[in-house]
Amino acid sequence: ERLEPLLPRVDDPYLHAATQLAMAWTSTMVADVEGALREALAALAEFTSQDEPLGTASAALTVGSLETTTGRYDEATHHLHDARDLGMHLDNAWLAATSQVLLGTLALVRGRPADARALLDEGLDLSLAAYSTQLVTLCLGVFAQLTFVEGNQERSALLAGAADGMRKRAGLRVWPSLRRPEAELTNRLRTSLGETDFDRAFSTGGKLTRREAVAAAHDPDSRR
Known part of the structure; x- marks a missing residue:
């Protein structure tokens, strides 16, 4: 609400694009996904026209995430690949890792669990290399969804609890x-496992160290 009236008065091209992107992020937080996507696309076009690789990568990442949320899967694939390639070119571990994890999320929602696991395995390693607790918990949360799809509900609850516990210890919130x-x-896990079994697995996950949680996510036995 404060940024939007300022946009017509922002003369600097980079700052104008950055303001558009900041508006997209805040629109996402208040659940205005379509508005966020319009603002992120505008920022992406502006950064691209300025040949600003870091801004372009950040905007492409945001656009790809929002396109995944709204079911625009082909467009999301294109933008997330662009963001990952730029992140690697810039040697920006955070951008590369986030893009990889979101590509794994995209594969999962498109019904490709094997592809999702391969992408998430690499994404989790990249997240650790980026020294980002936020990214590690993001990845663990997606692994929990993947493991549920693979049929291991108890492991899914364990990983969900691990992500929740790690976030709480670091004072972070869910993306x-x-x-x-x-x-x-x-809700699905509570229904399928029952309250007692879900609480036990979730609580156990919440006590895992980062090393233990990563090992549980990578464990091939989680697919059985």
Whole structure:
């Protein structure tokens, strides 16, 4: 609300594009996904026209995430690949890792669990290399969804608990785009496992160290 009236008065091209992107991020937080996508696309066009690789990668990442949320899967694939390639070119571990994890998320929602696991395995390693607890928990949350799809509900609850516990210890919140999917997964797990078994697995996951949680996510036995 404060940024939008300022846009016509922002003369600097980079700052104008950055303001558009900041508006997209805040629109996502208040669940205005379509508005966020319009603002992110505008920022992407502006950064691209300025040949600003870091801004372009950040905007492409945001656009790809929002396109995944709204079911624009082909467009999301294109933008997330662009973001990952730029992140690697810039040697920006955070951008590369986030893009990889979101590509794994995209593969999962498109019904390709094997592809999703390969992408998430690499994404989790990249997240650790980026020294980002936020990214590690993002990846663990998606692994929990994947493991549920693979049929291991107890491991899914364990990983969901690991992501939740790690976030709480670090004082972090769930990514806005994952709040609804994580809540839906929790409800499905409570129903399928029962309250007692879910609480036990989730609580056990919440006590795992980062090393233990990563090992549990990578474990091939989780698919059985």
